[in-house]
Amino acid sequence: MLSKSLMKVLRPGCWPALLLPILICALARSQEKPYFVTYTHDLEEPGNLEIETKTALAQPYRGNRFGATALELEYGLRAWWTSELYLDGQATGGDSTVFTGFRMENRLRPLMREHAINPVLYIEYENTSSADKTILEVVGHDGQTDLAVSNGVLRRDHQHEAELKLILSSNLKDWNISENFISEKDLSHAPWEFGYAVGAARPLHSAASGRECVFCAEKWVAGAEGYGGLGNTFALTTRDTSHYIAPLIGWQFPKGVRFSFSTGFGLTTPSLARVYRVGLAYEFEQVGGWFHASQGGGQ
Amino acid sequence: MAGALVYREHCQQCHKANAQGDGHRRPALRSQRIRSASDGDIEWFLRQGDLGRGMPSWSSLPVAQRWQLIAYLRSIQ
Numbered sequence: 001m002l003s004k005s006l007m008k009v010l011r012p013g014c015w016p017a018l019l020l021p022i023l024i025c026a027l028a029r030s031q032e033k034p035y036f037v038t039y040t041h042d043l044e045e046p047g048n049l050e051i052e053t054k055t056a057l058a059q060p061y062r063g064n065r066f067g068a069t070a071l072e073l074e075y076g077l078r079a080w081w082t083s084e085l086y087l088d089g090q091a092t093g094g095d096s097t098v099f100t101g102f103r104m105e106n107r108l109r110p111l112m113r114e115h116a117i118n119p120v121l122y123i124e125y126e127n128t129s130s131a132d133k134t135i136l137e138v139v140g141h142d143g144q145t146d147l148a149v150s151n152g153v154l155r156r157d158h159q160h161e162a163e164l165k166l167i168l169s170s171n172l173k174d175w176n177i178s179e180n181f182i183s184e185k186d187l188s189h190a191p192w193e194f195g196y197a198v199g200a201a202r203p204l205h206s207a208a209s210g211r212e213c214v215f216c217a218e219k220w221v222a223g224a225e226g227y228g229g230l231g232n233t234f235a236l237t238t239r240d241t242s243h244y245i246a247p248l249i250g251w252q253f254p255k256g257v258r259f260s261f262s263t264g265f266g267l268t269t270p271s272l273a274r275v276y277r278v279g280l281a282y283e284f285e286q287v288g289g290w291f292h293a294s295q296g297g298g299q
Numbered sequence: 300m301a302g303a304l305v306y307r308e309h310c311q312q313c314h315k316a317n318a319q320g321d322g323h324r325r326p327a328l329r330s331q332r333i334r335s336a337s338d339g340d341i342e343w344f345l346r347q348g349d350l351g352r353g354m355p356s357w358s359s360l361p362v363a364q365r366w367q368l369i370a371y372l373r374s375i376q
Contacts, residue, residue, distance in 0.1 A: 040359070042356075045312075045313075045355050048312075079349075079350040079353050079354060079355050109350060112349070112350040113347050113348075113350075113356075114347045114358050171359050174361045176359060207301065207364065208302075208305050208363075208364050210300060212304070218361070285312040286312055286313075
């Protein structure tokens with residue numbers, strides 16, 4: 001059952017942003033972890049294209065409620081190299097709905113074998129306005145006051161940023177444990193900003209049941225992630241920035257749609273009190289093969 | 300058989316429904332190489348993958364499902 005505060009955020013204006021991905025994602029499959037901010041070392045399978053939406057719903061103190069969605073197109077170029085394009089937008093109650101920009105990222109696994117801790121290098125270019133509210137990472141001194149300003153003002157400030165992440169991830173028994181170290185730089189004039197994300201998740205049941213089922217336990221993954229800012233090169237600190245802890249749940253639909261949900265709880269004054277996140281993913285298998293019929297996509 | 304479902308969900312897209320692969324970079328899984336490998340060898344390879352040759356690591360699959368998959372691979376030899 002949805003809590004009162006979630007229902008308050010989910011006003012009629014926000015529903016289209018949530019329902020559209022559901023309509024688009026009629027069929028799909030994937031077996032990734034249901035994190036929203038934390039990355040694992042699991043890359044997209046070569047030749048596969050995953051379309052995913054990540055929607056954040058929140059209301060800053062003395063600000064209007066908003067819903068921000070990132071549409072993510074993720075393609076497995078190689079087993080060790082995944083490339084992604086994000087298209088971001090948001091709708092703020094009593095204000096406007098705006099497209100806020102795009103991001104391009106690449107994730108590379110430098111080690112070809114599985115280890116106790118598996119590093120992944122993440123390189124991203126962002127071209128977004130300050131109106132972006134998808135909160136796909138928290139860096140520097142990010143806080144809810146940044147999200148309470150009107151879209152008209154925020155859109156005037158456009159950012160070209162580079163983001164580097166070191167992803168460390170382990171699959172231990174049935175658990176996934178991941179740690180991300182984030183550094184972000186506005187390419188014009190700002191200092192490096194830093195942040196972190198950590199997550200742990202595991203399926204509710206390990207063994208497959210051997211029958212097609214909708215609600216069986218192996219279709220569910222539960223866990224939690226924590227993320228926040230670490231200041232910048234002038235003040236490397238965990239103070240005066242946002243920190244969140246977010247229990248999360250993922251559900252693999254029978255025909256492959258992956259659904260995930262989390263409620264993030266703000267731990268510090270600059271943090272939003274709550275951030276509700278909804279994710280939906282659909283994976284198109286062997287898209288590369290559509291163009292290279294004889295080989296079935298690149299390896 | 301539970302392993303058949305795991306195979307269909309995670310392996311079939313590359314190795315095909317008949318486990319014969321594409322005869323090119325996605326090898327057949329009904330092969331002498333699989334028959335002669337021990338269960339432990341196959342489990343190790345599933346967990347490791349071979350990223351350089353396009354085989355993803357399946358360490359993210361629950362341990363029990365990897366073993367169910369191995370049981371299925373044995374059954375189709």
